[in-house]
Amino acid sequence: MGFVRFDTEGAVGIVTIDRPKALNALNSEVLAELDACFDSIDTNTIRAVILTGEGDKSFVAGADIGEMSKLSPAEGEAFGKKGNDVFRKIETFPVPVIAAVNGFALGGGCEIAMSCDIRICSDNAMFGQPEVGLGITPGFGGTQRLARIVGVGMAKQLIYTARNIKADEAFRIGLVNAVYSPEELMPAAKKMAATIAQNAPIAVRACKKAINEGLDAKMDDAIVIEEKLFGSCFETHDQIEGMNAFLEKRKEKNFTNS
Numbered sequence: 571m572g573f574v575r576f577d578t579e580g581a582v583g584i585v586t587i588d589r590p591k592a593l594n595a596l597n598s599e600v601l602a603e604l605d606a607c608f609d610s611i612d613t614n615t616i617r618a619v620i621l622t623g624e625g626d627k628s629f630v631a632g633a634d635i636g637e638m639s640k641l642s643p644a645e646g647e648a649f650g651k652k653g654n655d656v657f658r659k660i661e662t663f664p665v666p667v668i669a670a671v672n673g674f675a676l677g678g679g680c681e682i683a684m685s686c687d688i689r690i691c692s693d694n695a696m697f698g699q700p701e702v703g704l705g706i707t708p709g710f711g712g713t714q715r716l717a718r719i720v721g722v723g724m725a726k727q728l729i730y731t732a733r734n735i736k737a738d739e740a741f742r743i744g745l746v747n748a749v750y751s752p753e754e755l756m757p758a759a760k761k762m763a764a765t766i767a768q769n770a771p772i773a774v775r776a777c778k779k780a781i782n783e784g785l786d787a788k789m790d791d792a793i794v795i796e797e798k799l800f801g802s803c804f805e806t807h808d809q810i811e812g813m814n815a816f817l818e819k820r821k822e823k824n825f826t827n828s
């Protein structure tokens with residue numbers, strides 16, 4: 571792949587968007603490569619994924635404005651679907667995905683970060699949905715996910731004003747969970763991913779599914795989603811191993827994702 575790299579460190583996968591000359595902007599090729607990259611990840615061995623951008627300036631500076639500038643309404647809609655399909659794949663990916671936001675996360679960059687489970691960033695990061703300044707709406711899920719993450723009022727303010735915000739403000743409004751120096755960002759992301767990876771994968775996946783699917787349901791239905799996933803953990807190898815380790819006062823646990 572020319573624009574997306576995949577590396578592994580133990581049970582942690584690292585997806586890097588690698589188009590630094592265009593500040594990692596998402597054109598159709600990058601989107602197709604991202605799609606193929608997530609399809610190719612072996613979730614039997616990879617237990618957490620980190621998504622980041624190449625270079626020290628930009629995570630993703632948005633969808634590719636050059637490509638979008640010539641689109642018809644139907645082509646615009648199709649381009650939106652292309653991005654939405656990939657981002658939904660990330661959002662529903664079986665294992666957690668952490669966005670390590672290392673600079674600009676504008677438009678499609680903010681949107682791809684929001685499709686991840688957890689966002690952390692460097693102190694030079696900048697977030698925003700500048701689309702209305704370009705004469706379009708956010709098109710890769712921004713109108714939907716920003717409101718769900720930071721609340722309707724703040725999302726409307728950010729989207730209508732097209733104002734970019736720095737890392738400290740993103741932290742204050744709950745768009746990111748933590749801010750690090752650029753040097754500390756990837757070590758922190760790897761540490762978090764490794765911590766997730768050492769827990770029972772079967773349970774971590776069920777938690778992701780329960781939280782995601784529950785948020786789209788009424789509370790009466792949402793708690794049933796949880797009950798079923800909770801029940802599905804019992805009599806698995808990992809549940810027996812996890813509970814035996816506790817009862818035997820054993821620190822070492824051999825989780826097998828089964």
Ligand code: CAA
Nearest residue numbers: 591592593595631632633634635676677678700708709710
């Ligand atoms: N699309 C295409 N190319 C982009 C790009 C984008 N979103 N963002 C940056 N680039 C390119 C620039 O054109 C430039 O290329 P050249 O060197 O060939 O001229 C290169 O990356 C470096 O960019 P700048 O020279 O502009 O760098 P800067 O440091 O002066 O500014 C920036 C950085 C503030 C991020 C500025 O590049 C910028 O404003 N980019 C656009 C951000 C934006 O509006 N993103 C939203 C896009 S719309 C969207 O994403 C819709 C959606 O929801 C699907």
